[in-house]
Amino acid sequence: MNATVTTLIELAAKRFDADASAIRPDHDLFDALGIDSFAAAELLSDVEDKFDVEIPDYELQDIKTFAALADCIDRRR
Amino acid sequence: MLDLSRLSCIGVCLRDATVAYKDRVALIEANRHRENARWTYAEYRRDAERFAALLQSRGFAAGDRIALLMQNQARWLISATGAMWSAAVLVPLDYKLTAPEQVSLLAHANPKVLVTDYAIWQRMRRDERAAAVFENIQVFVVGAPENARDTLAPAHAYELPESAEGFTYKESARDDVACIVYSSGTGGTPKGCLLTQKNYLSQAEVLGNLYPMAEGDRYFSVLPTNHAIDFMCGFCLPLMMGGAVVHQMTLRSEYLAATMQRYGITHIALVPRLLKALKEKLEEKLDDLPGWKRAIIDRLIDVNEMATLRGPNHKLSSKLLKPIHDGFGGKLRLIFAGGAFCDRAVSEFFNRLGFPVVIGYGLTEACTVLTLNDLKPFRADSVGAPIEGVELELRDKNAAGIGEVWVRSPTVMKGYLDEPELTEEAIVDGWLRTGDLGTMDAAGHLTLVGRAKNMIVTEGGKNIYPEDIEAVFGDLDDCEESCVFAANYIWPAQTMVGEKLVLVLRLTREQKGEVPEKLLASLRRHNRKLADFKRLSGIVVWSEEFPRTASLKVKRQVLATEIRGALTKDAVQPL
Numbered sequence: 001m002n003a004t005v006t007t008l009i010e011l012a013a014k015r016f017d018a019d020a021s022a023i024r025p026d027h028d029l030f031d032a033l034g035i036d037s038f039a040a041a042e043l044l045s046d047v048e049d050k051f052d053v054e055i056p057d058y059e060l061q062d063i064k065t066f067a068a069l070a071d072c073i074d075r076r077r
Numbered sequence: 078m079l080d081l082s083r084l085s086c087i088g089v090c091l092r093d094a095t096v097a098y099k100d101r102v103a104l105i106e107a108n109r110h111r112e113n114a115r116w117t118y119a120e121y122r123r124d125a126e127r128f129a130a131l132l133q134s135r136g137f138a139a140g141d142r143i144a145l146l147m148q149n150q151a152r153w154l155i156s157a158t159g160a161m162w163s164a165a166v167l168v169p170l171d172y173k174l175t176a177p178e179q180v181s182l183l184a185h186a187n188p189k190v191l192v193t194d195y196a197i198w199q200r201m202r203r204d205e206r207a208a209a210v211f212e213n214i215q216v217f218v219v220g221a222p223e224n225a226r227d228t229l230a231p232a233h234a235y236e237l238p239e240s241a242e243g244f245t246y247k248e249s250a251r252d253d254v255a256c257i258v259y260s261s262g263t264g265g266t267p268k269g270c271l272l273t274q275k276n277y278l279s280q281a282e283v284l285g286n287l288y289p290m291a292e293g294d295r296y297f298s299v300l301p302t303n304h305a306i307d308f309m310c311g312f313c314l315p316l317m318m319g320g321a322v323v324h325q326m327t328l329r330s331e332y333l334a335a336t337m338q339r340y341g342i343t344h345i346a347l348v349p350r351l352l353k354a355l356k357e358k359l360e361e362k363l364d365d366l367p368g369w370k371r372a373i374i375d376r377l378i379d380v381n382e383m384a385t386l387r388g389p390n391h392k393l394s395s396k397l398l399k400p401i402h403d404g405f406g407g408k409l410r411l412i413f414a415g416g417a418f419c420d421r422a423v424s425e426f427f428n429r430l431g432f433p434v435v436i437g438y439g440l441t442e443a444c445t446v447l448t449l450n451d452l453k454p455f456r457a458d459s460v461g462a463p464i465e466g467v468e469l470e471l472r473d474k475n476a477a478g479i480g481e482v483w484v485r486s487p488t489v490m491k492g493y494l495d496e497p498e499l500t501e502e503a504i505v506d507g508w509l510r511t512g513d514l515g516t517m518d519a520a521g522h523l524t525l526v527g528r529a530k531n532m533i534v535t536e537g538g539k540n541i542y543p544e545d546i547e548a549v550f551g552d553l554d555d556c557e558e559s560c561v562f563a564a565n566y567i568w569p570a571q572t573m574v575g576e577k578l579v580l581v582l583r584l585t586r587e588q589k590g591e592v593p594e595k596l597l598a599s600l601r602r603h604n605r606k607l608a609d610f611k612r613l614s615g616i617v618v619w620s621e622e623f624p625r626t627a628s629l630k631v632k633r634q635v636l637a638t639e640i641r642g643a644l645t646k647d648a649v650q651p652l
Contacts, residue, residue, distance in 0.1 A: 028605055036609050038354070038537075041329050054109070056196055057327050058148060058172050061608065 004051070005070035011046050012066070025067035032066075053077055079285035079318065086249040086274040087281070088161035090317050095122035098319040101292055106151040107336050108326040116151060121158070121316075126241035128159030132190060134238070135215055139164035139247050142188035142257070144214075146170040146179060146197055149298045149324050152219050152235065154312050156192045164247035167256045168269075169303035175608075176200035182259055184210045185267040186494070195221040198232055251275045257494055258305065260441035260540065269494035270441050279487035280444040281313050283465050287449070288411060288435070290320035290344065295408075297323050297342040299333070299351075300538070306346050306415040309445040315344075330354070337406040346413035348538035352434070353423050359401070359430075374398075382429045388453035394431020401430055411435060415446075416538025418525065418573035424457040436460055438525060442509055444488035448523050459522035470508070471517055479571075481529050482511040514571075525573055531566040531633055533576035535610045543578060546611050549603050550580055555596045557583045558623050560631050561613070567637045568646045577614040579649055581640065583623065590618060592650070600652060615649040 005025045013020035016033040023032050030040065037060060044055055047069070053076040063069050084090055095103075099119040106113040116124065132143070143160045145167060147153055157167055168186045170179060172194065180201055183191065191214050193201070198218045201207060216232035226234045249255065255277050257269040290296070298311035315322050320343075325336045336342070347355075363371060381397045384390065391410045395402040402409065412427060413435045424434035437446035438460035447469065450461035463469040466487050471480030489509045492500035503510055512530030515523050533541045543561035550559055559582040565572065567579070580600070584590065604612045619640060624632040 030609060031605070038350070044327075045329050045331060056148060056194070057329065059196060061173055061175060062200065064605065 002070065002074075004074055005066055007050065008047065008070050008073070009066055011050055012043055015043055015046055023066065025070065026065050028064050029066050029069065030064070037061075047073060051077065079282050079289070081278040081282040081285075084278060085251050086161065086164075086253070087255060087277050087313055087317075088158070088164075089248055090278070090281075091158055091313075092122070092162065092246070094118060094317055094319060095125075098292070101319055102321045103316060104151040104154060105295075105321060105323045105340060106326070107324065107332075107339070109332055110335065113326070114151065116155075118319075121155060123241070124155045124237060125158035125162060126244050127237040127239075128156050129162045129246075130241040130244035131238055132160065132163050132165070133245065134243055135190075137163055137165070137189060139249070140166060140253070141190070142166045142168050142186060143190040143192070144168040144170055144183060144186060144188040145192050145303070146172055146183075147192060147194040147219055148172050148326070149302050149307070149311075150219075150326065151322075151324055152192070153302050154316070154322065157312070158316075160190075161249070161255075162244075162246055164249045164253070166254050169256060169258060169308060171259075171301055171303050172197060173301060176204055180204045180206055180210055182267060182269075183214065186257055186259075186269060188214060190214065191216045192219065192235060193217070194219050195225070198229070202232075249274050251278070254491065256308075258303070258308075258441050266496065266499070266544070267494075268496065268499065271491040271494055272444055273491055276444045276488045276490065277309070277313065279466060280309060280446070281317060284309065284445070285314055285318060287464070288314075288344075290315050290318040292319055293341075294318075294320040294343045295323050295340055296320060296344040297325070297333075297337060297340075299325075299328055300346050300348065300416065304416065304538070305439065305441050305445045306413060310344070310346050310413055320344075330358075334404065337409065338403075339406075341406050341408040343408050343410045344413070345409065345411075346415055348416045348536070349414055349419040349423065350417070350536040350538070352412070352414055352427070353420065353536070356423050356426050359404075374401075378429055381431050385428075385431060386454055389428075389431070389433040389455075391431065398431055405432070413437070415439075417534045417536055419457075420574070421457045425455075428455045428457065438513075438523060440511060440513075442490050442503060442511075443484060443486060444490075447484050447486065447488075450522075456522070459518065459524040461523065462521045463523070469517075469523065471515060478516045479514055479526055480516075482513045482515050482523070482525075483508045484511060485509070526571045527569060527573065528563070528565060528576075529569075531563050531637075533563045533565070533578060534573075535576075536574065537610060539610055541578065541611055546578070546607060549607060550600070550613075553582070553596060553599060553603075555585050555588055555593050557585055558631075559583070560623060560633070560636065562633070562637060564614075564646065564649065566633075567617075567640050578612070579615050579617055580613050581617045581619050581636070583619050583621070590620065592616065592618060597652070604652060613652055615651045617644065617648055617650070 009023045010020050051073050095118045103118045103121040104116040143165045217235040218232045219235040251274050254271045255274045256272045260268045296315045300307040323340050377397050419436050427434050433452045436450040438448045439446035447467050448461040448463050468485040470483045474480035485508045514527045515525045547561045564577040564579050624635045
C-alpha cells in the first residue's frame with residue numbers, strides 16, 4: 001500500500017466514522033463509507049487540504065475505489 | 078420591457094449588451110477562496126472577439142458546429158459568445174458524463190471544434206474510439222498545466238490571440254439552429270434536440286420580462302451550463318440584461334456559501350436535491366439555537382410570511398430575518414429550482430424565509446420552461462400555469478382527470494438531429510408529446526403526477542433513459558435476454574420522486590427460474606460500475622421470450638404490458 005492511499009483511507013474513515021482497518025485500497029469507496037456522490041464531494045475538500053492539490057469535482061465521476069482516488073491525487077502532486 | 082421579437086439571434090442581443098453596459102462587470106470567476114479573474118462587458122466582448130478570430134482563422138464557417146465540454150467557467154460563456162458571433166451551432170455537452178459517454182455524443186454531433194477541460198481531455202483521449210472521433214475535430218484544451226502543454230496533441234492549448242484581427246462579425250438567422258442539446262442517448266440512440274435562435278429568443282423574452290435583472294444583480298452559475306436552465310438563466314438572460322454571472326470552480330457546499338456572501342449573489346438556480354440539503358442544514362442550525370432565540374426567529378418567520386403573502390419583498394424579508402439572509406450573502410432574491418421534481422415542503426420552507434422559489438416544468442425539447450408557478454401570491458402545490466405563448470393540453474384523460482401533457486409553443490424544437498422517425502413520434506401536427514402525466518386545476522395550474530415514458534428523473538436532475546444503461550448488462554451468463562425498465566413504466570405509479578430502475582431478465586432453461594448466485598454477483602458487480610444514480614434497484618425474472626420488432630429491437634411497451642398483466646411490483650427482487 002503506498003503512503004497516499006494509506007493516508008487517504010485514514011482521512012476518509014475519520015470523516016465518515018468508518019473503521020479504517022477494515023478498508024482496503026480496492027474497496028468501493030461509496031460502499032465502504034456508506035456514502036453517495038454528494039457526500040463524497042465533502043471528502044474532496046479534506047483531500048485537497050491534506051495533500052495540497054486541487055481536484056475538480058467531476059473527477060469523482062470515474063472514481064470508484066480508494067486506490068483510484070489515491071492515483072488521482074498522485075497525478076496532481 | 079425586453080423585446081426580442083425583431084432580433085435575428087442571441088448573438089446580436091449579447092453584442093448590443095456589450096456596448097450598452099460596457100463598463101459594468103459581466104463575469105467573475107472564483108476558484109475556492111480566491112478570485113481567478115473578472116471581466117467588464119467591454120473585456121468580455123474583447124475576449125469573445127479574440128476567440129471568434131481564432132475560430133475563423135482556422136476555417137470555421139457559418140453553420141459549423143462547436144462543442145463545449147467543460148465545467149462552468151467564464152471561458153464557457155466567452156467561447157460560446159465568440160462562436161455565436163461566427164454564426165456557429167453550439168453543442169453544449171455535460172461535463173459530468175463519463176468519458177465513453179462524452180465520446181459517443183461527440184461522434185454523433187460531429188463538431189468541427191471542441192473546447193474542453195484538461196482533465197476531461199485526458200480521460201477522453203484514452204477511449205478506444207478517440208483516434209477516429211477526434212481525427213476531424215479541432216480540440217482546444219482549457220487549463221492544461223504548463224508542463225503538459227507539449228503532450229496535448231492532436232489537441233491545442235486554449236490560447237486567445239493577442240488581438241481580434243481578422244475577425245468578421247456574423248449573425249445567424251432566426252430559424253437557424255442555435256444549439257444541439259442532448260436530452261439522452263449516451264448509450265442508446267442519441268437524441269440531439271435542434272433548438273433554433275427563435276426558440277431561445279422567444280423563451281428569453283418571456284423569462285426576461287418575468288424576472289428582470291439589472292446592474293448589480295449577480296447570478297451564481299451552479300447548474301451545468303450545458304443544462305437548459307443554466308444556459309438560459311446563467312448565460313443568456315443576465316448578459317442580455319446587464320447583470321453579472323459568477324462562477325466558482327468547485328461546487329462543494331462550503332465554497333457555495335462563501336461565494337454567495339463574497340459576491341452578493343441575487344439569483345441562483347439549483348436542483349431540488351441541493352435545495353433540500355440546504356434546507357436540512359438550515360434546520361439543523363435553527364434547532365441548535367437556544368429556546369428563546371428559536372422562539373424569536375419562529376415569530377419573525379411568521380411575521381415575514383404574513384407580510385409577504387401577496388408577493389415577495391426582499392427588502393423587508395432581509396431585514397426581518399437578517400441572520401438567515403446574511404448566511405446567503407444578504408442579497409439573494411430568487412431561487413430557480415429546476416431539472417427535477419421539487420418537493421412542495423422545500424420550496425414553501427424557503428419562501429417562508431423570504432427566498433421565493435421559482436418552480437417550473439420544462440424539457441429540453443422545448444428549450445427551458447413551459448410552465449412557472451405563481452410568486453404573487455406564492456404557490457408551490459403545482460408546477461404552475463403555462464407561460465406566455467405556450468398552449469398546453471392534457472390528452473387521453475382518465476376518469477380522475479389525468480392525461481398526457483402535450484404542448485405547442487414557439488420554444489418547441491425543430492426536431493432531433495438525424496432522427497426523422499423519433500422527431501415524428503415526438504412532434505405531431507406542431508404539438509410536442511411530453512410523455513409526462515398531469516392534471517389541471519380550475520386556475521389552469523398543472524400538477525405532474527407521473528410519467529408515461531420509460532425514463533426516470535433523479536432528485537439531482539438527471540434524466541435516466543433505461544436504454545442508455547442497458548449495454549452494461551448486455552452480456553450476462555445464464556441469461557437469454559435482458560431489458561432495463563423504469564419500474565413505474567411497467568407498474569404506473571402516481572409519483573415524481575423515488576423512481577427506480579429494474580432489470581427484466583429471461584434465464585436460460587437450465588436455471589429453471591432460479592437466479593443463480595453467480596449471476597447475482599455479476600449483476601452487482603456491473604451495477605457498481607455505474608454512477609450511483611444509474612444503478613438498478615432490483616430484478617424481475619420473466620419466463621416468456623421478449624417480443625421484438627422485425628429489426629430485433631425489444632418492443633418495450635408490449636413487454637411492459639405483458640409483465641404488468643402477469644406480475645405485481647412485489648415480483649421485483651432487490652439487488
